[in-house]
Amino acid sequence: MSASTEHTVVVSFIGDCGEELFLPVSRGIQRVFGCGVKRMPLLTDVDFALDPNRDQYHSTLILDKLAEAAPEGAAKVLAITAVDLFIPILTHVYGEAQLGGKTCIVSTFRLKEGLSPLSAQDTYQVRLVKEAIHELGHTFNLRHCQDPACIMHYCRSVRDVDRKSDQMCRYCKVLFDDEMKRLAKQASSA
Amino acid sequence: MGNAKILIVDDEKIMRESLAGWLLRDGHDVETAKSGEEALEKLSATRYNILLLDIKMEGISGLDVLKHLKENDPDVAVVMITAYGSISTAIEAMKNGAADYLLKPFDPNELGVLIEKILENQARVLENLYLKEQYKERTRFESMIGQSRAMQEVFDLITDVAPMNSTVLITGETGTGKGLAAKAIHTNSPQSQGPFVVVNCGAIPEHLMESELFGYQKGAFTDAKETKKGRLELAHGGTLFLDEIGEISMRMQIDLLRVLEDRIFYRVGGTQPLEVDFRVIAATNRDLQKAIKNGSFREDLYYRLNVVSFKMPPLRERKEDLPLLAEHFLSRFTQETNKPIDRISRAAMDEIMIYDWPGNVRELENAIERAVVVCKGPKIMPEDLPIFCAEEGARPDTNSLVEIEKAHIAQVLKDNDWNISRSAKILEIDRSTLYNKIKRYKIQKPS
Numbered sequence: 143m144s145a146s147t148e149h150t151v152v153v154s155f156i157g158d159c160g161e162e163l164f165l166p167v168s169r170g171i172q173r174v175f176g177c178g179v180k181r182m183p184l185l186t187d188v189d190f191a192l193d194p195n196r197d198q199y200h201s202t203l204i205l206d207k208l209a210e211a212a213p214e215g216a217a218k219v220l221a222i223t224a225v226d227l228f229i230p231i232l233t234h235v236y237g238e239a240q241l242g243g244k245t246c247i248v249s250t251f252r253l254k255e256g257l258s259p260l261s262a263q264d265t266y267q268v269r270l271v272k273e274a275i276h277e278l279g280h281t282f283n284l285r286h287c288q289d290p291a292c293i294m295h296y297c298r299s300v301r302d303v304d305r306k307s308d309q310m311c312r313y314c315k316v317l318f319d320d321e322m323k324r325l326a327k328q329a330s331s332a
Numbered sequence: 333m334g335n336a337k338i339l340i341v342d343d344e345k346i347m348r349e350s351l352a353g354w355l356l357r358d359g360h361d362v363e364t365a366k367s368g369e370e371a372l373e374k375l376s377a378t379r380y381n382i383l384l385l386d387i388k389m390e391g392i393s394g395l396d397v398l399k400h401l402k403e404n405d406p407d408v409a410v411v412m413i414t415a416y417g418s419i420s421t422a423i424e425a426m427k428n429g430a431a432d433y434l435l436k437p438f439d440p441n442e443l444g445v446l447i448e449k450i451l452e453n454q455a456r457v458l459e460n461l462y463l464k465e466q467y468k469e470r471t472r473f474e475s476m477i478g479q480s481r482a483m484q485e486v487f488d489l490i491t492d493v494a495p496m497n498s499t500v501l502i503t504g505e506t507g508t509g510k511g512l513a514a515k516a517i518h519t520n521s522p523q524s525q526g527p528f529v530v531v532n533c534g535a536i537p538e539h540l541m542e543s544e545l546f547g548y549q550k551g552a553f554t555d556a557k558e559t560k561k562g563r564l565e566l567a568h569g570g571t572l573f574l575d576e577i578g579e580i581s582m583r584m585q586i587d588l589l590r591v592l593e594d595r596i597f598y599r600v601g602g603t604q605p606l607e608v609d610f611r612v613i614a615a616t617n618r619d620l621q622k623a624i625k626n627g628s629f630r631e632d633l634y635y636r637l638n639v640v641s642f643k644m645p646p647l648r649e650r651k652e653d654l655p656l657l658a659e660h661f662l663s664r665f666t667q668e669t670n671k672p673i674d675r676i677s678r679a680a681m682d683e684i685m686i687y688d689w690p691g692n693v694r695e696l697e698n699a700i701e702r703a704v705v706v707c708k709g710p711k712i713m714p715e716d717l718p719i720f721c722a723e724e725g726a727r728p729d730t731n732s733l734v735e736i737e738k739a740h741i742a743q744v745l746k747d748n749d750w751n752i753s754r755s756a757k758i759l760e761i762d763r764s765t766l767y768n769k770i771k772r773y774k775i776q777k778p779s
Binding site for chain 2 (some may be wrong): 231280
């Protein structure tokens, strides 16, 4: 296992979606999960996942490719893309994650809805950080939380994203700690 | 809103998998079936809250599965999934009992709102059942009876445990009297002058559990017009009895563990810490070790509860107590009904002794209550006992196990006015198993 990537979340931007966002995203990840964060390009494009009939990208296929491309030893991989994502049964998704797995992805496509010109950049950035942490939370086995203020709450709209906090509620913190203990136990017995 | 047990039935793998992944992340317990046939198989073994059912499938269609389910377990909510061209079929399905339909691909919000609506509705039904159960509980027999060795051991344990302040975990089958044992511990404990507060964890809908346990502060939510004390607060200075602890949600397990560790909690919407002192007794008919292994019960909470534990013996393992119990119930119900019945005939008592009483003391209690109601003379006769009476419940001439089972199921259903939940509880099987047995044995509901 590579020492440089162990316990590290790899953040990978796909296409042009504003790499200046790396800093706020990495700070958010460090604050909530306490892991190191590293930026690394993993996929140059996601054309393989394009569904021409829907003009959207199948997020599950992207997650599979990300898992293949993930550097050995990286704890988790978060991809950020500007394209509109879907899974076949649903019209769209803001992001997708492998529950208790390694990879997750967030799309910025729908996060720009309803931005006021005055605070557009700040709000957009906060939304992205929240959604990135939310999807990463799934990879730590956290599911959607009923508490509307919790970062793991499923948001029906960007307004809900704006309303929720950038923190885990106390239940999700306990479940996250449980998961970390489980992972540590698994690593020590391996 | 709480989490649901959901079965997705779709012959397209990609649809099944993407929907299952989405619902799993939403915190639901999800299973999938690739055909109508597989769905029926799963439905016979497991009870789901919601079925997401594709209309068009090879072999047994979605509509056939819906028809089967509505005949056998009408409480399960079915949502039909359909492509644009099949809306008329979906509407037809709604006429046949489907809760709603979704057009593929559907908006994730639409799905979320629909599931929430269904769960709220199911919680309301559960709440009703709980209120009825609470009413029944108030009239329930409150002493423990038994001269058998097994019960003497239980009495000894209660005597030893009661004066201590230790947390007690009582295990045992449904109807064995776990609640009575908890009450007996309380009555003989130093906290006996304090309250004995029961929380039936399996009967309180998840969304009500937090306010039931912790209470709430005025204004904590829309309906919180006044500050209300929760059961933890009410149990202060006494005993908190957590019945059916194995059914408590993961969120509540986290909260409960914290209270048990710190003895401090907050009302919902409250900012002031409240200190409580009570003894905890928990009971379950579930195998908690198994629940820990499959991740549905926290190990730390288990060890916190399992300081002292004992098992209530099933009635079939203490048959020598049957005459005493039967006479006790007879005396109670004759007093309540003012009927001039003075004894149980020898033949009826023989039948009581032969039977295994899978629903334990509660089943016996119900059987004697019914016998008192139907009895015409001064003594209870075998034909007054629900397990042996005429027609579909008649004792079969054959000794075949299947015939005996069929007759017993028919009788339990009859005694409980074909209330499937209650009958399944008495028979100690789940509802879908009961439905399957009704179907297999062709047991007819009287019109």
